[in-house]
Amino acid sequence: MPDALDVLSQRARLVFDPIELHYDFGAGHPFQARRLHALIDLLQTSGLWDRSDQRTALPLRPATVEELGLIHRTDYIAAVQRLSQSIEEQTAQEREQLLSRYGFADGDTPAVPEMHDVTASIAGGTLVALSAVMGLPEGGHFASEDERPLHVFHPGGGLHHAWAERASGFCVYNDIAVAIAHVLQATGAKVLYIDFDAHHGDGVQRAFYDDPRVMTISLHETGRYLFPGTGDVLELGKGLGRGYSVNIPLEPFTEDDSYIEAMEALLPPLVTSFAPDIIISQHGCDTHAWDPLTHLSLTMRGIQAQVKLAHELAHTYCQGRWVALGGGGYDLFRVVPRAWSVVWAEMSGQSLPAALPEEWVTRWCAAWLEVQAEEIAAQQVMGKAASAADFPALFLDRPVDFPAQPRRWSISRTNRHTVGLVRHLLLPSSLRQAFPTTRNRSSLAGLVDLLHIRGSDTPSRSKMIETNAGLLILRDFCPPSLVERLQPDSGLRAFARLPAREYQLLLGIARRPDCALTVAHTPAGEIVGEVTLAPGDSWWEGLDNVYEVAIEVSSNWRGHKLATQLLSFALELDALEDMILFAEGLSWHWDMEGLGLSVYRYRELIAHLFATQGFTEQPTTEPNISLEPANILLVRVGKRVDGRVSSQFFSRMMSSPNMARL
Numbered sequence: 001m002p003d004a005l006d007v008l009s010q011r012a013r014l015v016f017d018p019i020e021l022h023y024d025f026g027a028g029h030p031f032q033a034r035r036l037h038a039l040i041d042l043l044q045t046s047g048l049w050d051r052s053d054q055r056t057a058l059p060l061r062p063a064t065v066e067e068l069g070l071i072h073r074t075d076y077i078a079a080v081q082r083l084s085q086s087i088e089e090q091t092a093q094e095r096e097q098l099l100s101r102y103g104f105a106d107g108d109t110p111a112v113p114e115m116h117d118v119t120a121s122i123a124g125g126t127l128v129a130l131s132a133v134m135g136l137p138e139g140g141h142f143a144s145e146d147e148r149p150l151h152v153f154h155p156g157g158g159l160h161h162a163w164a165e166r167a168s169g170f171c172v173y174n175d176i177a178v179a180i181a182h183v184l185q186a187t188g189a190k191v192l193y194i195d196f197d198a199h200h201g202d203g204v205q206r207a208f209y210d211d212p213r214v215m216t217i218s219l220h221e222t223g224r225y226l227f228p229g230t231g232d233v234l235e236l237g238k239g240l241g242r243g244y245s246v247n248i249p250l251e252p253f254t255e256d257d258s259y260i261e262a263m264e265a266l267l268p269p270l271v272t273s274f275a276p277d278i279i280i281s282q283h284g285c286d287t288h289a290w291d292p293l294t295h296l297s298l299t300m301r302g303i304q305a306q307v308k309l310a311h312e313l314a315h316t317y318c319q320g321r322w323v324a325l326g327g328g329g330y331d332l333f334r335v336v337p338r339a340w341s342v343v344w345a346e347m348s349g350q351s352l353p354a355a356l357p358e359e360w361v362t363r364w365c366a367a368w369l370e371v372q373a374e375e376i377a378a379q380q381v382m383g384k385a386a387s388a389a390d391f392p393a394l395f396l397d398r399p400v401d402f403p404a405q406p407r408r409w410s411i412s413r414t415n416r417h418t419v420g421l422v423r424h425l426l427l428p429s430s431l432r433q434a435f436p437t438t439r440n441r442s443s444l445a446g447l448v449d450l451l452h453i454r455g456s457d458t459p460s461r462s463k464m465i466e467t468n469a470g471l472l473i474l475r476d477f478c479p480p481s482l483v484e485r486l487q488p489d490s491g492l493r494a495f496a497r498l499p500a501r502e503y504q505l506l507l508g509i510a511r512r513p514d515c516a517l518t519v520a521h522t523p524a525g526e527i528v529g530e531v532t533l534a535p536g537d538s539w540w541e542g543l544d545n546v547y548e549v550a551i552e553v554s555s556n557w558r559g560h561k562l563a564t565q566l567l568s569f570a571l572e573l574d575a576l577e578d579m580i581l582f583a584e585g586l587s588w589h590w591d592m593e594g595l596g597l598s599v600y601r602y603r604e605l606i607a608h609l610f611a612t613q614g615f616t617e618q619p620t621t622e623p624n625i626s627l628e629p630a631n632i633l634l635v636r637v638g639k640r641v642d643g644r645v646s647s648q649f650f651s652r653m654m655s656s657p658n659m660a661r662l
């Protein structure tokens with residue numbers, strides 16, 4: 001048995017109420033509450049959670065109509081209430097109209113008795129979970145701050161498809177959007193929502209599409225083949241919310257390794273750039289290879305990696321504030337209970353036992369076999385009858401049960417292109433440089449060889465400059481040991497929002513053998529500006545000596561011509577004449593927030609600054625630039641660059657395998 005103190009020291013709680021077992025669309029429908037019943041039974045039988053232990057349970061209460069109204073339209077809520085009543089109370093015609101107008105007629109989301117009360121309770125569960133972690137009164141009263149939960153799991157929540165005005169994809173009320181809207185109304189917090197379900201998290205994305213206080217990140221099977229059909233990379237948000245909707249559509253049959261690679265290349269830098277106050281993750285486990293409704297091919301290893309990463313990001317960036325939710329999952333007995341036990345074990349700091357409890361297996365294997373037999377009878381197929389040997393005996397999966405996809409290599413390659421495109425569109429250059437993808441990290445950039453500088457006695461050049469705000473020292477090729485002796489100025493926060501995190505980015509870049517960091521610092525050791533040079537990322541893959549330049553000047557030091565002097569110092573070495581340098585100006589990246597400039601004025605400033613160092617503006621089909629007229633690509637081709645290399649470079653700018661896929 002796990003030690004209750006262990007659980008308490010993690011300050012984790014689980015929300016479950018028997019009313020949630022009524023969220024069920026009936027026999028023959030893929031979404032059935034028996035999966036939740038099997039989960040709670042597994043948690044109790046294995047000793048991972050005890051419903052009667054008040055220290056690890058968090059009671060829910062139904063969301064009020066006003067709370068639901070933060071997201072849902074009043075006429076929709078009224079329709080759900082009306083349709084929840086018994087059929088005799090409505091005329092057939094009225095019922096028909098309500099069903100078709102509000103999304104209940106397509107067979108996916110049938111209207112079921114009591115659905116208002118039941119779904120309002122689920123929405124309330126998620127609202128209580130978020131409120132408890134955020135310290136809001138709706139989260140309940142705790143005797144002391146030490147008892148306030150840091151992490152909450154609500155497996156009954158995660159109904160991410162519901163829209164403001166209609167039911168969709170088995171979802172009636174969008175508990176996630178309602179709970180987030182409640183937090184936004186009550187606090188100034190910024191919320192990061194990560195959706196791991198195999199289906200695109202369309203309802204949550206829609207609810208906050210123009211709101212920069214909520215970043216939604218959805219990893220899902222591409223909408224080319226799967227409901228709801230949305231979730232393309234180019235759905236980026238609109239208005240002030242542009243850049244805050246992130247979509248990572250993955251190929252059918254994506255396996256653990258490719259999934260984990262995509263997640264690790266994107267989540268840490270996105271979380272760094274957004275700087276959220278709380279993370280909400282949705283753990284729909286229909287990503288599993290056994291799920292009957294989707295085509296992703298994850299095992300428990302991939303699902304466990306999602307949970308561990310969400311947990312780690314919450315502690316690194318949000319002081320631990322983390323709410324996890326359930327979601328999809330249609331292998332009701334073999335996958336859902338195990339997957340969500342993995343979530344709870346990670347969250348509560350308990351180690352997962354290897355084997356499932358025998359008595360639990362006996363109970364639920366019987367339920368599973370019954371369903372298999374019914375399905376085979378109903379479909380009149382000649383399927384091989386399922387046997388108890390096909391029911392798992394362990395919490396995690398055995399690799400032997402999941403033979404590799406024959407198309408594994410091409411699936412991973414396509415996913416890598418998608419990830420490269422998302423990084424291009426959504427991550428400012430410094431973040432891409434500080435969080436290189438595995439592939440970038442291993443590619444030989446040759447910069448250091450080219451410059452023959454590292455390893456000599458004086459790795460950095462330095463130069464003193466006089467500005468009207470004081471004396472500054474410029475240094476290039478800063479090794480990490482030098483950066484460690486410096487501190488960031490309070491205005492150095494253009495990319496990661498906080499000077500301390502910006503400083504971590506610089507350290508990361510200084511540690512990369514294929515990057516060069518130039519800084520401007522005060523005699524007291526405060527970094528007030530920086531220029532970085534890093535190999536061009538996936539868009540430029542296969543081209544040698546193509547480097548991206550990024551520059552930042554502390555907001556406290558603008559208007560002193562520092563940018564021009566710093567850039568000139570960083571790029572004046574003769575060895576750079578062997579390289580092609582480029583820089584991108586990105587209007588929707590929030591590093592221009594608070595500058596008080598229009599995007600076009602910002603664009604002009606960047607063009608002007610780089611023109612002083614021989615850069616010219618170039619046309620390109622690179623989506624970042626071609627889709628947004630305020631963005632700009634600036635290029636400087638070194639004097640000694642071979643004509644063949646530069647023509648390759650220019651032809652790449654006008655076409656790309658990524659673009660061909662769009």
Ligand SMILES: [Zn+2]
Binds near residue numbers: 010311320
């Ligand atoms: Zn923790």
Ligand SMILES: [Zn+2]
Binds near residue numbers: 199329
């Ligand atoms: Zn799903």
